[in-house]
Amino acid sequence: MFMDFKTYQRHGLHRRPPFEMNVRPGHERLKELPPNPKEIQYNPCQEAYPASNVQEGSFKRFREWSDSEVYPDTVRAVSIYQSASVAESSEAPAFAFFNDGDGYLWRQGDVRATRVFDTMTSRGELPPLVAVFVNPGAHERYPDQRSIEYDTVTDRFVRFIDGEIVPLVENTIGRPLTSDPTRRLICGMSSGGICAFNAAWHSPRSFGLVLSHCGSFTNIRGGHNYPSMVRRHHRKSIRVFLQSGLQDLNVIPGSWPIANQDMAAALELAGYDYRFEFGEGSHTLRHGGALFADSLRWLFRD
Secondary structure (H helix, E strand, C coil): CCCCHHHHHHCCCCCCCCCCCCCCCHHHHHCCCCCCHHHHHCCCCHHHCCCCCCCCCEEEEEEEECCCCCCCCCEEEEEEEECHHHCCCCCCCEEEEEECHHHHHCCCCCCCHHHHHHHHHHHCCCCCEEEEEECCCECCCCCCHHHHHHHCCCCHHHHHHHHHHHHHHHHHHCCCCCCCHHHEEEEEECHHHHHHHHHHHHCCCCCCEEEEECCCCCCCCCHHHHHHHHHHCCCCCCEEEEEEEEECCEECCEEHHHHHHHHHHHHHHCCCEEEEEEEEEECCCHHHHHCHHHHHHHHCCC
């Protein structure tokens, strides 16, 4: 049922592509892609433009956080947001984790996550919420640290979140986050998208909600095996929102449109609570940003 390793080597499948791919922060790579005229239809969702009377959440940024033991000798930016409603509630706040954090945090970007959170929490469409926006680590010896963290199909990254980032967040806000997986979201784009699914797959108790934009379910570090794994394993207690588009990447590790369609088909067969939005966009956050508020409503629904 599986290819043995000698056959795998004989076909050269163990070798990396002859050039570096998908290893730099997403917002850097996206600038190099040609514009897609069909993406003009995708704009930040209405909730990304809060009304003047909407109270902004609070914010703290660690520009060069370097206290990780799971990924030693790395430096990264970590930004922590609290919705204004957190201070008014005695309950443990919901939690959202974002890979490639600055791409989702940028207030003139395609998503503008904190502005959407301000709007939706003020309306009561989302519970009081704490979000952390974490960039991939920078390492002197490993220029592909992003790929090491995001594309590797193990539980290492979720151990990094549970053991190091969550304590940092809780110490910063001075209260515990909710332990309810149905109120804990992990989100990412491209390699960050498969990383989000990977974290929930390995630890459904840590994250019960997954938001994947143009997820890299392709042969970078073994992620192309996920559709088969989803079909073969018992169903995990996670809710999954996938997004991709007709003009998504098609390069040596695989076709992103086909890979995401394959993941959606696997989730359907295995009986998951999932939603797949397949548009006309390319490998950007434009479509995901247009859908961002709607995707949050769907994921956090009771």
